[in-house]
Amino acid sequence: MNQELIRKQQDLTARLNRYRHEYYNLNAPNISDAVYDRLFEELQDLERQTGIQMANSPTSAVGYPAISKLEKTNHPIPLLSLDKEKNIVEVCRFMGEHQVMFMLKLDGLTIKLTYEGGELLEAATRGDGEVGEIVTHNTRAIGGIPAHIRYEDRLVITGEAFIRPSDFEQLKASLVDNNGETYKNGRNLAAGSVRLLDAKTCMERRLMFMPFTVLEGFENLPRKSERLKELSALGFTPCKYLVTKRTLTQAEAEDGIKQLQQYARDKDIPIDGIVVTYNDEAFAKSCGRTGHHYKDGLAFKFEDDLFETKLQMIEWTPGRTGEIAPVAVFAPVEIDGCEVSRASLHNLSFIEDLELMPGNRILVSKRNLIIPHVEDNLDRGGFVLESAYPHRCPCCGEPTRIHETRGRNENGEERTIKTLFCDNAGCETRKLKQFVHFVGKKAMNIEGLSEATLEKLIGRGWIHSYLDIYRLDQHKDELVRMDGFGERFWQRLWSAIQQSRNTTFERYVIAMDIPMIGNTASGVLCQ
Secondary structure, eight states: OOHHHHHHHHHHHHHHHHHHHHHHTSSOOSSOHHHHHHHHHHHHHHHHHHOOEETTOTTOSOOOOBOSSOOEEEOSSOOOEEEEEOOHHHHHHHHTTSOEEEEEEEOSEEEEEEEETTEEEEEEEOTTSSEEEBOGGGGGGSBTOEEEOSOOSOEEEEEEEEEOHHHHHHHGGGOBOTTSOBOSSHHHHHHHHHTOSBHHHHHTTOEEEEEEEEEESOTTOOBHHHHHHHGGGGTOOOOOEEEOSSOOOHHHHHHHHHHHHHHHHHHTOOEEEEEEEESBHHHHHHTOBOSSEEEEEEEEOSSOOOEEEEEEEEEEEEOTTSEEEEEEEEEEEEETTEEEEEEEOOSHHHHHHHTOOTTOEEEEEEETTTEEEEEEESSOOOOOGGGSSOSBOTTTOOBEEEEEEEEEOTTSOEEEEEEEEEOOTTOHHHHHHHHHHHHSTTTTOOTTOOHHHHHHHHHTTOOSSGGGGGGGGGGHHHHTTSTTOOHHHHHHHHHHHHHHTTOOHHHHHHHHTOOEETTEESSOOOO
């Protein structure tokens, strides 16, 4: 099919929708009714020639529907994510000698489209990968989704709904989320907009759709790139990709990534990385999956994304050594599909360096895609160290003290590190943390004794020393009657306790933090 004809149809659809918006919503038409009617008839003629009608085409008799709730739908083929990588050396090792696709990692919300007999049957969000939400009503408001295509067999594709960075800059000033806060990035706005119940409101958010995978369809084509290319003839605008012709050097891989980055900047497309995936469909399927991601691809991340949020409070908790650890509690932000609202602040010097105070706007990330971290404070000024920490232990109420040691910062520079301490050996939280450490994997490894469980058992007066853990059978009858426990829990717990009796002497020493001299411990006291 003539691709120029399809592109002309797509452009005309977008132009007419813009003219409709200016006429009906802004009361500021830029063209006369006669010109609009002529363009409208031209679009109708193009749709007859191509056999394609975009879901948001103004020629459709359907308006902008509204629904009462989003229904659930199952994904027979799970929509799992990809493992993430920041090291280009590991990306090259993953590629090996296989042909791979380098593709833009679009920054929005994943949507699955299902077609039967050339008609769009369902549009659904990725959800948790197994179950998503049906958002078919909003396809009328999202650019790039055909409602009718010239493909009679079943076709299932996944792609991304996103908002262009330039559009987000215009929209963010006038829109707020469910908490009354302004949207921090285009990804969150796109995700919220796709799930709106009223398609008319969704239409105002300027969403676009680009497919990146064919899940079902074009089975006669053995490569992912070939199947994706076929979508262009059906009215889609596939995600930009490059295909390797031979094994790449690291420099060549980096150059390909830079090319795609520049393309995204030039075309005003939001991305947060590059997808590297095996191109051979059969080999890709043979790679298998984990419960979290497919093994046939990697998501190469440029850097840790920064998310703006507000620091609500600093929480202080005594540890087993007496050091009181600060934790930032902030307004929740979504990072890599997970909601994050807490991050360690390490020590008092870290808080002092960033001049952190409740109410500050902060930037948070997931370092190495795993650990939440406070990166910067956008509202510095007015910081007073004496007001930044509790002068009494939040657990026992005893006075705290600042302990100073020599250490190194993240850049390797030597400096003084300030930490906060509680010196009360009888501090209940401090004692609890000692027991948590004792039963942990790195020590006695007693599975089933979580911190919450230990707190309940200590609160009932059953545990005063480490040896009391091995005497819990004396309280079995009471324990199995406690809410959330029961006979099965007890059997698993007691089995784990019995197994830990065989733990080596060295592991006991590790659990107790007893200094070792050769193969013996110094100063071991029996309880």
